[in-house]
Amino acid sequence: MLLGRVAGTLVASRKEETLEGLKFLVLKQVDVDGGDTGGYVVAADAVGAGLGEVVLYATGSSARQTRYTHERPCDAVVMAIVDTWEVGGEEKYRK
Amino acid sequence: MLLGRVAGTLVASRKEETLEGLKFLVLKQVDVDGGDTGGYVVAADAVGAGLGEVVLYATGSSARQTRYTHERPCDAVVMAIVDTWEVGGEEKYRK
Amino acid sequence: MLLGRVAGTLVASRKEETLEGLKFLVLKQVDVDGGDTGGYVVAADAVGAGLGEVVLYATGSSARQTRYTHERPCDAVVMAIVDTWEVGGEEKYRK
Amino acid sequence: MLLGRVAGTLVASRKEETLEGLKFLVLKQVDVDGGDTGGYVVAADAVGAGLGEVVLYATGSSARQTRYTHERPCDAVVMAIVDTWEVGGEEKYRK
């Protein structure tokens, strides 16, 4: 999994019908120190994440292992909201 | 998922027989601010996207979770046409 | 899918037994304008592509969705021979 | 698989319910000579790895082939703790 910050939302009214009701979040990728990598991904939200929160997202077939994304054409899902992480004994982020 | 702009189409008359009838779109990848990344992908069209539209595409096994691509050798699918997205409270695109 | 040009062939007599009879093509990756990206991939041939032809190839589990590659340890397959594609109304390639 | 060094841990109390009980490790990616690549990944721990240990991790659907990660939205798992590896007859690391 990688870290992302919820930067915004995306609306798509015309889509594969199985995607109806899914919320799409725009995530900016976060590096191991909490900084911005410049990358992004659009992910389905399985946990009710809010703007500005740091989240974990899973990609590929693993993104379909939630109730919301099962058997849907979705390759990225927010599956956890991060409380804190530390690297080398140093706390890098706290919610 | 990532964002792409429908830049063109591709024709391939000789192909795996299960791909018959599938429409291939040439997508130019779009960054989080709506600009061009320089990358591209050829994706099957599951939603009837038109030239110039910004779309969401899914890759890998998730690209096979549509009626058009099920059990076919296809690793990228356009599964939504984007209406709008915003980042940091700023609208980056409106159809 | 991505575009590749059939640049050569590869022979491997000692291999997983399920791969017996599969033809391996060396593909040079092609960019959206038809140029060389510098990248390559070795792909199984599901369509009888010839040297110099531009093809579409699929990767990952999607590469196993052909009669030739089903349940085989193969992660890239040529699934279409390209006739033509266009970008922004300009034809980039014609076979 | 790639090599990583266990650099820290991550806590996420709000998550997909099937992830309950899974331990998340922050891995710094290691190159073939044992150095730091600058990359990272957050992986589930299937082997009880400790801080500072060098591990092997698997990604994608392969990350779900353990008792801890089966059918869960998890795309990276630590599946082995490395004792030693050598390249060109030279030992690069010993635990």
Next chain:
Amino acid sequence: MLLGRVAGTLVASRKEETLEGLKFLVLKQVDVDGGDTGGYVVAADAVGAGLGEVVLYATGSSARQTRYTHERPCDAVVMAIVDTWEVGGEEKYRK
């Protein structure tokens, strides 16, 4: 698939139990002309490859389509030992 040269071996005594008996090879990635790309991967050996040999390896779920790796948390497998390949009519390697 991509090309790799068998550069060494890796030992991991503590691992997911289903990995017992699997041999891990350290592969240095090889470019289309036979040179070194600088990249590496650790792959399971399904064909008995020896040090210095050039091999083909498959990644992702395709890496689990061998008798040795079936349903195991393994995302890269050596599935063929290369005899020779050619590009543009020029032989790039012969075993």
